[in-house]
Amino acid sequence: MKKMLPESELARDERFVRTKIEDRIFDPRGPKIAQRNTGPARMGVDRPAAGERSRSLMHGIFVGEIQALEGAGRTCYDFDDDTAPFQLKLDMARQCWDESRHCEISVKLGDHMGTEIGEYTESTFLFAAACNPDPVFRLCGVNRALEGLAIDVFSSMKEFGNESGDPILEFCEDWMLADEVTHVKMGSDWLRRLTETDPDRRERALEFQRTVDAIFNLGGFRGEDDENPIQLARDFRRLAGFSDDENDSLAALARESTEQAREMAAMATAALDASAQGS
Amino acid sequence: MTRITVTPNPFTLVPYDVGEITALVEEAAALAGLPPGVDIDLTVDEELFAPLTGHMSDVVDGRVVLWISGGNFEDNRRPCHFSADQARVDLAVMMLRANDRLSDDFAAAPPDAELSRGERAAWDTYAVGRARALGIDVRRPRQLYDFRLQHGFTDVADAAFDRCWEARSITWDGIREICKETGATDRAPSKVPVDLLRQK
Numbered sequence: 249m250k251k252m253l254p255e256s257e258l259a260r261d262e263r264f265v266r267t268k269i270e271d272r273i274f275d276p277r278g279p280k281i282a283q284r285n286t287g288p289a290r291m292g293v294d295r296p297a298a299g300e301r302s303r304s305l306m307h308g309i310f311v312g313e314i315q316a317l318e319g320a321g322r323t324c325y326d327f328d329d330d331t332a333p334f335q336l337k338l339d340m341a342r343q344c345w346d347e348s349r350h351c352e353i354s355v356k357l358g359d360h361m362g363t364e365i366g367e368y369t370e371s372t373f374l375f376a377a378a379c380n381p382d383p384v385f386r387l388c389g390v391n392r393a394l395e396g397l398a399i400d401v402f403s404s405m406k407e408f409g410n411e412s413g414d415p416i417l418e419f420c421e422d423w424m425l426a427d428e429v430t431h432v433k434m435g436s437d438w439l440r441r442l443t444e445t446d447p448d449r450r451e452r453a454l455e456f457q458r459t460v461d462a463i464f465n466l467g468g469f470r471g472e473d474d475e476n477p478i479q480l481a482r483d484f485r486r487l488a489g490f491s492d493d494e495n496d497s498l499a500a501l502a503r504e505s506t507e508q509a510r511e512m513a514a515m516a517t518a519a520l521d522a523s524a525q526g527s
Numbered sequence: 528m529t530r531i532t533v534t535p536n537p538f539t540l541v542p543y544d545v546g547e548i549t550a551l552v553e554e555a556a557a558l559a560g561l562p563p564g565v566d567i568d569l570t571v572d573e574e575l576f577a578p579l580t581g582h583m584s585d586v587v588d589g590r591v592v593l594w595i596s597g598g599n600f601e602d603n604r605r606p607c608h609f610s611a612d613q614a615r616v617d618l619a620v621m622m623l624r625a626n627d628r629l630s631d632d633f634a635a636a637p638p639d640a641e642l643s644r645g646e647r648a649a650w651d652t653y654a655v656g657r658a659r660a661l662g663i664d665v666r667r668p669r670q671l672y673d674f675r676l677q678h679g680f681t682d683v684a685d686a687a688f689d690r691c692w693e694a695r696s697i698t699w700d701g702i703r704e705i706c707k708e709t710g711a712t713d714r715a716p717s718k719v720p721v722d723l724l725r726q727k
Contacts, residue, residue, distance in 0.1 A: 275576065275606065277540050277575070281579070286575075286723065288719065294719050296719065303669070304603075361672045362668035362670070367604070412676050413681075414675070414676075416680070
């Protein structure tokens with residue numbers, strides 16, 4: 249079996265359609281919408297298109313769970329026992345079990361919300377973070393950055409379930425949230441153990457985590473304001489072992505990303521308007 | 528003779544075809560049983576993309592005035608591309624609601640921008656259920672979820688949903704009665720305007 253599988257070789261059946269993040273970034277409608285008030289991005293029953301936005305996010309979570317399963321599975325297999333201790337692989341195997349369960353729960357939640365597998369496109373940049381050839385970097389990118397994001401996503405979805413009075417959503421998200429806290433803790437523990445005598449490697453791995461965090465802030469996707477659909481879940485992050493300093497720095501990074509997205513949208517709108525006037 | 532106007536003409540941000548949309552509007556009007564001679568104005572907001580979806584059906588001075596997000600016509604599996612199947616569903620629902628407005632049964636209904644979210648969810652369910660009966664390929668669980676978001680995840684709400692879904696004739700008073708029954712009427716007014724996406 250091949251080691252270090254690139255994202256282009258992930259197996260999917262005909263229901264899945266893959267998209268590139270650039271397609272959305274270069275969509276001419278993006279800058280126009282960024283200048284408009286489309287209501288609070290934070291999930292709520294009285295925001296416009298609440299149902300459709302929830303379904304779309306739920307499908308995104310579902311494909312994210314598939315890729316998390318694939319990422320943890322690859323970490324079990326890609327490294328020999330000298331590079332990644334057997335105990336680490338056992339933790340990753342347990343994570344595979346959790347992610348498989350999350351896939352099944354997500355499919356059922358999709359049914360509950362009225363969506364179908366493959367109704368929306370799949371972007372595989374989550375799996376891309378799980379392709380790093382250094383297991384420590386991979387753990388930082390996946391278990392600390394991405395599973396940390398999963399804590400924020402599930403916490404936001406759980407709150408939405410609570411607010412909308414949807415017991416099924418609230419219950420399922422709560423259970424998945426508990427698993428994600430464990431996954432982050434596993435990442436933090438192995439980071440500490442594998443870099444005990446190599447502070448330089450630890451710092452470089454943490455830098456890689458910050459890069460992944462910045463990418464997944466996605467220009468305002470995550471933050472602490474109403475304009476961020478996914479809210480930073482400080483309490484659950486604390487339970488998972490993130491320090492207050494780490495949470496503060498992630499919040500600052502998220503604010504920076506939101507501001508950058510706003511500036512880029514303004515620039516893109518100006519460029520589009522100038523081009524329209526010139527033509 | 529019905530006059531159909533589609534705005535914008537042409538589309539500049541997405542490759543949607545006015546001729547194709549006009550034909551689908553015509554088809555939906557016939558399916559919904561819109562009386563001949565009623566003019567139809569459809570505005571598509573091409574800046575909006577999925578999942579920023581929504582549509583409105585009003586009658587102004589005897590004309591049917593429709594507004595829809597470009598996201599409703601967008602193929603979820605191929606962003607920026609027009610989906611005739613998706614457009615067919617939404618246009619049928621919009622036209623059935625417009626036809627309701629032309630009847631005495633809904634004469635007292637306020638414009639779409641003034642409906643509560645609960646009223647709108649109940650009326651939509653009534654329209655989507657009829658679209659299904661007319662052979663349009665709709666998805667019940669999707670409508671049920673949207674209904675529950677506004678009326679609650681309760682047995683009372685689900686029973687009300689079934690009535691709206693199966694009904695072939697409900698009046699505006701009937702819609703308001705359903706909202707009372709599920710408690711949607713008692714919910715605090717939405718902090719976000721229901722026509723926010725329509726405002727530029």
